[in-house]
Amino acid sequence: MRGRNGEPADLPPGALAAACAAQDAVATWQWDIGRDILCGDDRMAAFHGLDPACLRSGAPIPLLLERIHPEDRDGVLARIRRAAAEGGSYVLPYRLLARDGDVRWVVACGRCDRDAAGRPTEGRGVVVDLTGARPEPVAHPLERAAEHGIAVRRAVDDWHDPFLRRLADMLLLEIGRGLAADQAPSAWTN
Numbered sequence: 001m002r003g004r005n006g007e008p009a010d011l012p013p014g015a016l017a018a019a020c021a022a023q024d025a026v027a028t029w030q031w032d033i034g035r036d037i038l039c040g041d042d043r044m045a046a047f048h049g050l051d052p053a054c055l056r057s058g059a060p061i062p063l064l065l066e067r068i069h070p071e072d073r074d075g076v077l078a079r080i081r082r083a084a085a086e087g088g089s090y091v092l093p094y095r096l097l098a099r100d101g102d103v104r105w106v107v108a109c110g111r112c113d114r115d116a117a118g119r120p121t122e123g124r125g126v127v128v129d130l131t132g133a134r135p136e137p138v139a140h141p142l143e144r145a146a147e148h149g150i151a152v153r154r155a156v157d158d159w160h161d162p163f164l165r166r167l168a169d170m171l172l173l174e175i176g177r178g179l180a181a182d183q184a185p186s187a188w189t190n
Contacts, residue, residue: 025130030039031123033084033112036061047106047127049099070096076108083112084120084161091153091168091176093130111177142156146175 021096027044031037037058048067050059068076081092093107093135110125153168 011176023126024066027127027129029123029125029127031061031110031112032058033120033122044127046130047096047104067096068100069097071095079101079124080110083110084123086166087112087120088166090174091150091172102129102132111171111173142175142178146172146179149175 015047027041027047029038029040029044032039032188035058038055038061039058040048040055042052042056045055048055048064050063055183057153065073065077075094076094079090079092089109089111091109095104096104098104106127106129108125108127110123112123113121147169153165153172156164156168
């Protein structure tokens, strides 16, 4: 299912909040842009069907791209390259293919940083597994804001303004942080 500009289609209402509530739904990663090596936790390795030890020590980006659905791969790669070149945050839904052929819907939230000379240095972020998340009626105000924020982001993409794109990405990242903090176990917030 494709959205505008060849990007993956919209997320179902309530999917992000439901997915974040699952204990095994969130993976973390760090990208050494200069070396084009990505390190990730065990959940990230599971998402991509990789040996956890391999991903903990760092895997080449093309190895991870192999698991992205072929219809989504070019759009994901273009968005990641743009984030590295421009710096800033991004939110990107796409599909992953498991080794057994199952399709997993995920959303990646990341940020790429640059050094003082403007060269891309590193990226960090999370990938949330939305597969099996039961869409529920949108009740949380930030969840409604996220849906509108995704629509704003797509409209800004159509306008091709890098500054507005970064602002929309920052808004979505902060909304995601707010949702995660609101649903985090109390032990995380103490």
